[in-house]
Amino acid sequence: MANYSRREFLRMGTVLAAGFGLGRAAAPALADGLQRIFSGQKRVLWLQGQSCSGCSVSLLNSEDPGPLELLTEFMSLVYHPTISATQGSQAIDTIQKAIQTGGYFLVVEGSIPTKMAAACELGGRPLTTILPDALRRADLVIAAGSCAAFGGIPAGEGNETGAAGVGEFMQSCGIEPRQRLVNCPGCPVHPQSIVGTLAYAASKGYPDVNSELFTPDMFYKNSVHDDCPRFHYWQKQEFAEHFGDEGCLFKLGCLGPLSHTNCPQRQWNGGVNWCIRAGAPCLGCTSPGFARQQAFSFYRKGEKHHAVAYNEQDRKGGAS
Amino acid sequence: MSSSVTVSPLTRIEGHLAVHTETEPLAEENAGHRVTIARCAGEMFRGFERILQGRDPMDAQQITQRICGVCPVSHGIASVRAQEMAYGIRPNHNGRLLQNLIFAANYLQSHILHFYHLAALDFVDVTAILKYTGADRALRAVKAWVESALSREDAFAAAPFLPRYEADYVKSDDRNVALLGHYVEALDMRRICHEMGAVFGARLPHSTALIPGGVTQVPTLERVLTYRARLKRVAEFVESVYIPDLLEVAQEFPSYFDIGHGCGNYLCYGVFELNDSGEKLIPPGVVIDGKWEALEPRNISEDVACSRYASGTPRHPSEGITEPEPERSGAYSWLKAPRYRGRVMEVGPLARVVANYMNPKETWIKREVDAVIGSLKLPVNKLFSVLGRHVARGLECRWIAAQASRWLDAIELDAPATCDFDLCERGEGYGLTEAPRGALGHWLTIEDYRIARYQCVVPTTWNCSPRDGQGQPGPVETALEGALLQNPEQPIEIGRIVRSFDPCLACAVH
Numbered sequence: 168m169a170n171y172s173r174r175e176f177l178r179m180g181t182v183l184a185a186g187f188g189l190g191r192a193a194a195p196a197l198a199d200g201l202q203r204i205f206s207g208q209k210r211v212l213w214l215q216g217q218s219c220s221g222c223s224v225s226l227l228n229s230e231d232p233g234p235l236e237l238l239t240e241f242m243s244l245v246y247h248p249t250i251s252a253t254q255g256s257q258a259i260d261t262i263q264k265a266i267q268t269g270g271y272f273l274v275v276e277g278s279i280p281t282k283m284a285a286a287c288e289l290g291g292r293p294l295t296t297i298l299p300d301a302l303r304r305a306d307l308v309i310a311a312g313s314c315a316a317f318g319g320i321p322a323g324e325g326n327e328t329g330a331a332g333v334g335e336f337m338q339s340c341g342i343e344p345r346q347r348l349v350n351c352p353g354c355p356v357h358p359q360s361i362v363g364t365l366a367y368a369a370s371k372g373y374p375d376v377n378s379e380l381f382t383p384d385m386f387y388k389n390s391v392h393d394d395c396p397r398f399h400y401w402q403k404q405e406f407a408e409h410f411g412d413e414g415c416l417f418k419l420g421c422l423g424p425l426s427h428t429n430c431p432q433r434q435w436n437g438g439v440n441w442c443i444r445a446g447a448p449c450l451g452c453t454s455p456g457f458a459r460q461q462a463f464s465f466y467r468k469g470e471k472h473h474a475v476a477y478n479e480q481d482r483k484g485g486a487s
Numbered sequence: 488m489s490s491s492v493t494v495s496p497l498t499r500i501e502g503h504l505a506v507h508t509e510t511e512p513l514a515e516e517n518a519g520h521r522v523t524i525a526r527c528a529g530e531m532f533r534g535f536e537r538i539l540q541g542r543d544p545m546d547a548q549q550i551t552q553r554i555c556g557v558c559p560v561s562h563g564i565a566s567v568r569a570q571e572m573a574y575g576i577r578p579n580h581n582g583r584l585l586q587n588l589i590f591a592a593n594y595l596q597s598h599i600l601h602f603y604h605l606a607a608l609d610f611v612d613v614t615a616i617l618k619y620t621g622a623d624r625a626l627r628a629v630k631a632w633v634e635s636a637l638s639r640e641d642a643f644a645a646a647p648f649l650p651r652y653e654a655d656y657v658k659s660d661d662r663n664v665a666l667l668g669h670y671v672e673a674l675d676m677r678r679i680c681h682e683m684g685a686v687f688g689a690r691l692p693h694s695t696a697l698i699p700g701g702v703t704q705v706p707t708l709e710r711v712l713t714y715r716a717r718l719k720r721v722a723e724f725v726e727s728v729y730i731p732d733l734l735e736v737a738q739e740f741p742s743y744f745d746i747g748h749g750c751g752n753y754l755c756y757g758v759f760e761l762n763d764s765g766e767k768l769i770p771p772g773v774v775i776d777g778k779w780e781a782l783e784p785r786n787i788s789e790d791v792a793c794s795r796y797a798s799g800t801p802r803h804p805s806e807g808i809t810e811p812e813p814e815r816s817g818a819y820s821w822l823k824a825p826r827y828r829g830r831v832m833e834v835g836p837l838a839r840v841v842a843n844y845m846n847p848k849e850t851w852i853k854r855e856v857d858a859v860i861g862s863l864k865l866p867v868n869k870l871f872s873v874l875g876r877h878v879a880r881g882l883e884c885r886w887i888a889a890q891a892s893r894w895l896d897a898i899e900l901d902a903p904a905t906c907d908f909d910l911c912e913r914g915e916g917y918g919l920t921e922a923p924r925g926a927l928g929h930w931l932t933i934e935d936y937r938i939a940r941y942q943c944v945v946p947t948t949w950n951c952s953p954r955d956g957q958g959q960p961g962p963v964e965t966a967l968e969g970a971l972l973q974n975p976e977q978p979i980e981i982g983r984i985v986r987s988f989d990p991c992l993a994c995a996v997h
Contacts, residue, residue, distance in 0.1 A: 210643060217533045219993045220501045221556020221692040224600075228678050228691075235625055235671050239632050245643040248498050252608045252651035254982055255494040261650065264642060280532075285795070285813035286821075288530040290495050291505060320553050321533040325541065327811055328534060355556060355692050410703045411903040435690030436682045439713060445689035446703035447696040450549060458550060464543035469910050472936040473543075 210271040213247040218277025221355040222312035229358035259290040273305035278314040279336040282329025316350035350381040354452035391423035394431035420466035422451030424486035502992025503530035525967035529821040535997040539941040555994040560593040561922030563697040565929040568918025570699040581904035582701025591891040592684035597923035603673035612656035615663035652977035701905040722888035747873040747966040747984040754832040755842035758921035772842030779845040790824040792956035804930040807942035821996040824952040833962040834925025836879035873987040924989040947995035
């Protein structure tokens with residue numbers, strides 16, 4: 168533990184606490200959580216289902232703690248398919264050993280093909296045969312990203328693999344997700360949601376979550392619409408008509424009202440930008456319905472041309 | 488006696504790849520095994536092409552970016568090109584520049600990530616950190632962490648860097664420690680590249696600002712300066728760290744200029760549009776049997792003889808179908824097998840270099856490459872190798888960083904980067920571009936304002952393709968066949984050869 172001082176943990180804890188909207192009072196607890204993971208008490212096993220690795224790449228964009236801390240110490244990352252030096256049967260042995268040892272946090276990235284086992288294999292075995300043990304023996308399961316949380320794009324209408332989120336898969340295996348599963352949706356997931364959930368769980372245990380969605384309140388309580396910097400345009404009914412215009416992006420397709428996440432506060436990529444600021448309508452990428460229905464398109468440009476399975480109120484959610 | 492050697496999962500690439508080989512021991516005892524047959528198997532399928540059917544075409548540049556989290560922008564660009572062709576529009580001046588700048592940022596990110604975080608651990612000895620005596624804060628932290636993990640006899644000591652295959656790593660401790668230091672620095676660099684991409688692309692991975700005809704972000708002076716400050720740091724890293732490291736690894740492992748030759752045919756669609764006439768910074772070209780020819784997209788087809796799909800004759804992607812049949816006999820991979828005029832083709836940075844080096848109309852790339860291989864004192868055919876692929880990738884970073892600076896200069900500040908367009912009731916289009924790891928094409932058919940057909944032929948689909956109906960192995964399979972494995976129990980050579988292609992399996996299968 169010679170590497171990081173208490174003060175540095177507090178600094179990172181403060182940054183995380185600000186990210187959660189928890190206020191400075193929460194910083195010491197989070198610093199404890201970080202310290203506990205740092206000292207190797209908490210192992211993290213990372214498995215990929217039907218994923219694009221975007222959530223792993225997003226995790227590497229983490230700051231405070233940055234990638235070095237994450238990779239070498241913060242996570243005690245026993246296995247990660249994109250980062251681990253190990254490969255082949257040695258990798259499978261490492262995964263099996265971790266599962267047998269138990270007492271780890273399991274992070275799952277990607278959806279689970281419940282109707283086509285061959286659609287995701289690991290070391291020649293269907294993931295669906297490896298995952299149940301890994302889920303049962305984990306202290307905590309984190310579904311990283313919308314595919315793992317709710318099925319995401321692989322579960323979109325017309326899919327043939329029966330892609331499902333981790334929670335649905337747990338239930339089909341008779342594993343109770345309550346007090347065990349934390350869903351961190353996003354396409355990709357924001358690095359703070361993963362790092363923050365790990366740190367919180369290591370220090371204080373299972374976080375407060377939405378009772379239906381299992382999403383931690385600290386990141387997913389308010390909608391993008393609620394905290395949108397363009398909200399004043401919405402109130403004045405000043406809508407952008409073309410991409411690149413000022414104004415509320417709702418008529419272009421913005422799904423901010425349906426997307427519960429704190430993007431307006433933390434933004435993306437070190438705070439250099441985020442969707443609404445760039446004039447890009449929110450795609451609703453943290454919502455359970457993200458990309459699910461064919462007829463529920465991201466943009467509204469084509470709306471006048473075809474019958475749509477929604478009305479304007481469906482896109483507004485609870486917003487009025 | 489022949490035996491089989493399998494690496495499954497082959498980690499430190501994107502996605503789920505298994506490599507199966509059959510090997511023969513050399514006559515001399517303990518001299519190693521020779522690979523006689525190699526098979527690459529993609530082990531994950533989602534069905535994007537089917538999921539896209541029936542959707543609003545404008546969903547495509549968002550949905551297809553999610554094919555791959557390492558190169559989402561490439562799919563976004565291919566998709567907007569296909570749509571732009573169908574709608575009959577072109578990005579305006581700013582739209583083209585901003586798309587290029589987002590794309591350039593992701594190229595730099597991807598190449599740096601590949602060399603340092605995916606490939607380097609095949610060459611660098613991480614345990615050398617224990618002998619580190621210097622004062623660098625990050626390296627001292629890594630050393631203390633490894634020491635404490637080892638002293639606790641933690642069963643997972645120094646994961647994710649250990650365990651690993653024991654093999655012939657870089658010998659000098661100083662050099663290993665320097666390379667590890669650069670591994671750490673490169674983590675920051677690739678993150679900064681993503682910040683650059685987000686400056687105009689809203690965020691990365693998965694840029695939401697990318698739309699047909701341009702980019703939603705309006706370029707302001709503040710945006711340009713934010714990008715430029717980061718680009719400067721990355722460009723300096725490429726020149727003063729990445730390229731020297733590449734050359735050091737090349738010097739330490741010269742045999743890898745003779746290993747992993749591949750199929751010897753190269754395909755490049757060209758990338759980074761410079762003007763409305765479609766001229767590209769890296770022009771397209773095809774090299775078959777050592778002869779250059781102009782690209783003709785009609786010559787592309789996909790074969791599924793050994794792929795886990797309902798069988799049929801090879802089809803052009805504009806007529807392609809994707810009908811999964813996981814248990815079909817004889818099928819061993821979820822990848823289709825794309826072919827050009829029925830031939831096996833390598834794609835990627837090396838293919839881009841070769842397709843331009845061999846172009847009878849001499850491009851600037853030939854002069855650049857001649858200068859580099861001149862300084863390495865290598866005959867040009869040594870580039871057709873594991874190290875050649877790494878060198879091509881490094882050179883590309885240099886070229887792209889320089890060009891990105893010029894694109895920033897050319898931006899018309901505070902002017903929109905979008906154009907007006909109408910959707911079309913029916914239409915067809917295709918978008919050909921180059922992802923960091925090679926030639927990428929999307930083919931789109933629109934009927935009744937909806938997607939009737941969408942097919943993606945992706946870089947790693949070419950490179951890691953299985954055998955086709957003619958029995959021709961794919962490029963990576965070809966590169967593996969004939970390779971020598973010093974120790975078949977720890978076949979590090981397989982990983983070195985396969986990773987030189989920078990495979991992305993989520994792309995390849997989608």
